[in-house]
């Protein structure tokens with residue numbers, strides 16, 4: 039997504055020179071969010087982007103892997119490509135569980151189509167990881183009539199992303215959907231027909247899916263001199279420039295400085311891929327045309343997830359110590375939680391409350407101070423809860 043958006047925005051922004059879009063997968067650029075939703079459900083087979091690359095004069099080099107970067111040259115398994123400017127947007131790759139060779143992961147359209155074939159009524163599916171991918175896969179697997187067990191090492195679903203109290207509420211969604219959730223236990227072995235847990239339990243399994251997160255796909259940059267952080271994310275500045283000259287980066291594979299958040303952020307969500315792709319194109323064009331740099335890249339982070347019949351959305355970034363304000367209650371069909379920092383709206387989690395989340399995105403961007411009493415009243419529009 040980030041690479042495709044960059045190429046598109048470069049062309050739309052007036053770049054007349056040649057553009058090549060290099061990708062390891064054999065498919066033209068496509069959207070990943072529907073993979074764990076409509077594609078798994080069998081509603082769609084392809085999520086290819088509706089872009090006429092040929093018409094735009096963008097050369098698509100699919101099925102081609104970048105192997106190394108040297109100044110002015112991208113090495114690939116199909117030969118060298120000289121460049122004037124290089125944008126790295128290699129995304130992220132699923133983290134593997136040791137000994138999980140026979141298990142499935144869900145990152146590519148090929149992964150989704152292979153997993154879909156497993157989701158037949160009565161199939162026993164063990165999912166490792168109750169994160170976003172785990173929840174969405176569990177949703178579809180239950181709809182497909184599979185017996186589903188989800189194993190989560192943390193104390194609750196989404197333990198890394200949300201306070202445990204909120205994750206615990208989501209545990210109820212698994213139960214209501216008929217999926218068994220086992221938190222606080224790891225996996226000690228994956229066998230041909232079972233998953234063995236660290237507490238000794240043996241879960242019979244026809245299929246195993248591992249969804250325990252993704253790491254920046256940047257191993258191929260070793261020795262390039264391009265600086266990475268400890269997690270392997272490419273360190274970029276506010277204009278998405280890497281430590282190497284004429285090399286930029288965008289999407290899931292980067293860590294960028296966020297003045298808004300007071301820290302560097304690595305965001306592995308669709309909206310960031312889209313926006314950073316557009317921003318990096320502006321940065322490349324600005325450099326090529328000798329223009330003054332525009333504003334640093336620092337949007338309000340945003341993502342959504344569709345799970346257990348609910349639209350879950352999150353915007354901003356909460357930290358420990360923020361004031362947590364409920365809008366409605368978890369017993370309501372829809373609700374939202376706000377995080378206020380020194381009165382300003384810093385983050386929002388909405389469950390079937392898209393209007394709240396949309397308004398919150400704007401209020402967070404503007405650094406608006408909210409009245410916590412008004413903000414807690416779900417019948418008051420969030421934008422009307424300004425202090």
Ligand SMILES: Cc1cc2nc3c(=O)[nH]c(=O)nc-3n(C[C@H](O)[C@H](O)[C@H](O)COP(=O)(O)OP(=O)(O)OC[C@H]3O[C@@H](n4cnc5c(N)ncnc54)[C@H](O)[C@@H]3O)c2cc1C
Nearest residue numbers: 039040062070071103104128129289290306307308311341
């Ligand atoms: C199943 C699934 C569901 C998702 N659902 C949501 C959602 O509901 N909401 C949301 O906000 N986000 C969602 N996301 C996240 C979102 O799709 C990603 O954040 C987004 O795709 C990142 O875009 P990207 O361009 O940075 O990386 P990618 O989409 O990963 O693209 C990177 C491309 O680079 C290729 N590549 C890697 N290494 C090399 C190399 N050495 N040489 C050549 N090519 C290489 C890869 O094959 C890949 O095609 C989902 C992701 C997945 C996998």
